[in-house]
Amino acid sequence: MNKSISLKSRPVGTPTLSNFEFKEVEKPQIKEGEVLLQLKFVSVDPYLRGRMSDAKSYIPPFELDKAISSGAIAEVVESKNDNYKVGDFVSGHLDWQEYQVSEGKNLLKVDGAQVSLSAYLGVLGMTGLTAYFGLSEIGKPKEGETIVVSGAAGAVGSVVGQIGKILGCRVIGIAGTDEKVEMLKSKFGFDEAINYNTTKDMQKAIAEASPDGVDVYFDNVGGEISDAVHANINRFGRVVVCGAISMYNATEVPMGPRVQGFLVKQSALMQGFIVGNYQEKFPEGMKQLVTWLQEGKLTYEETRVQGFDNIPNAFLQLFEGKNKGKMIVEI
């Protein structure tokens, strides 16, 4: 028995369970040079929404009726490849399928002795690197500057805020529940945190939390929250456009205040990126994140959902903000 999850139909607006198909497929046989992998942890991330539509983007869309894929940790359960032995754990971009064959390329061996294996999907994986490179390569915060982070309680945002503190900045987080706001301050060391669901005037709240204005805005959400931050951007401010979860399920192009005004007035920058742009620097980024983690300067939060069949549910919950930190499915 080998379960697999594929895309049945392309979501229009907010995805639902009906967009996914649960199949049973044969457990595959491996050939010389291959390994058989058993999924252990699956990462679900907002960017996967983009791959479910067939609009042109930086990665090709998922194909209908084929297994969906994402970052995952698996155990090697059979091996005809000298580089891997049974019992090894690997991180890679894998199918949502319990057992799958790999030629061993593009897999990274991971070790659960020091940190949880799932950390390689979060703080030591794609989301940690996204935070690290987005902030260091685009945000370029200087000591004493003010950083605002939206989606601050998420996998990327919580790492961005902590790096900001390590670098000596004032850090303001924006999140959607009081519990998250509390976590940002007590667990992650943010200077201030704002609950956008209970704050009437976000522009004013950000201004009050940022008496010296906002030098770097690390944006994971887009939409009206971002409009409110833009209004507080300092001269030579930098807006790191990492994601726009508030816009991913829109069925029409979302409209908002045009940005040219504040960009010219403040000589400000907005720059989009994907973590893959910095692939050559991944080892450097990983080394820094591991060091901070070992020094106790960096911590992380996970929301774990149990069971292979719940991968789509966990994905859908991202859009309801159900996760604190990295959303992980444990198989």
Add this chain to the structure above:
Amino acid sequence: MNKSISLKSRPVGTPTLSNFEFKEVEKPQIKEGEVLLQLKFVSVDPYLRGRMSDAKSYIPPFELDKAISSGAIAEVVESKNDNYKVGDFVSGHLDWQEYQVSEGKNLLKVDGAQVSLSAYLGVLGMTGLTAYFGLSEIGKPKEGETIVVSGAAGAVGSVVGQIGKILGCRVIGIAGTDEKVEMLKSKFGFDEAINYNTTKDMQKAIAEASPDGVDVYFDNVGGEISDAVHANINRFGRVVVCGAISMYNATEVPMGPRVQGFLVKQSALMQGFIVGNYQEKFPEGMKQLVTWLQEGKLTYEETRVQGFDNIPNAFLQLFEGKNKGKMIVEI
């Protein structure tokens, strides 16, 4: 008799003549160390609209009932300053007043022997430097890349396009009349030019003119023209946000499609600037522009309006796109 023009009231929406006041003031006397200047050429520029409102910006607003000021060329008609003699011509930020006193600071001596004196307000002045630094410092075009310029027939745009050609790029201009479109191609060497007033589907027209996509967009206008260019931006594209003339007279914040989507998808950049950011590099920029001008690689166009009393009219005509190249008032 010494005429002066001041701001009578702050314009709401499109400025009109009624916002300006024509006064007669005394012809001033100079003291030791001062010079008396007589205005010769006055530069009117879209950015002055921003100074007429009292919204916070990168330069303080004009004060009501005080002379308006802008870039200008004047002749020294009396001098008690050893650095200037009668008959010298100077460029500086001067009042809209026929005769005015200066201590000689922040004035640049200019020589009309090689080029028209008014060129120091355009291709060899603020607008030329704006084109040069916006393109070189933010756009960073590489040989073979495609540059799109909006407001291409204006003072900045026409220089941007020519520099793009000097650097070996494909250059597409956007302008508002067939006459301007013709001038972009025949006089300034643009590869293609598009009349936005007669083109139904701008996004498609830009796509057709840019078979390899758009690497650099030098934006002088904002609004729907820019939306159409953004839709054609390549991966790692750069949008140089120089101005947004289509938005300057808006009475509410103009709305448009949110930009986060294309910024992330294309890992693209939008950056606003003002030429003053590069003040330390002005000598380098001037040297390059003069060299290109002398080599015949760079040319320029002027629209001249005659007479001191017509300064406000010339300014108002900018928003109707009446100018080709630099708008200059000759006193």
